[in-house]
Amino acid sequence: xxxxxxFRCPCCHGSQYRISAFDVSEKNPFGAxxxxxxxxxxxxxxxxxxxxxxxxxxxYRK
Numbered sequence: 001x002x003x004x005x006x007f008r009c010p011c012c013h014g015s016q017y018r019i020s021a022f023d024v025s026e027k028n029p030f031g032a033x034x035x036x037x038x039x040x041x042x043x044x045x046x047x048x049x050x051x052x053x054x055x056x057x058x059x060y061r062k
Contacts, residue, residue, distance in 0.1 A: 007041035009034040017041045 007017050007030075017032045023040070024031035032041035 005030070006044045007032050008044055009037065009039050010042050011039040012037045 006015070008015055009017075012034060014034050014036045016035045018035055020031050020033065022031070023033050025040075028040040030041075033039070034041055
C-alpha cells in the first residue's frame, strides 16, 4: 500500500521510517514515523506544498 509513496521527515529530513497501526491518526494516515527522531513523516507532495507556503509573502497587520 505505501510502497510507491515517498516519505520525508519534516524535522531531521530523514527518509527512513517505520509504519505502525498504533501511530495512525488524522494527520498521519499511514502511521509512518521517523526512525531517528520519532516525528510523523510527511509525503513529498505535502512537503512541496509546505515549501511553497513558506516562500509566499506574509502580510503583517498593525
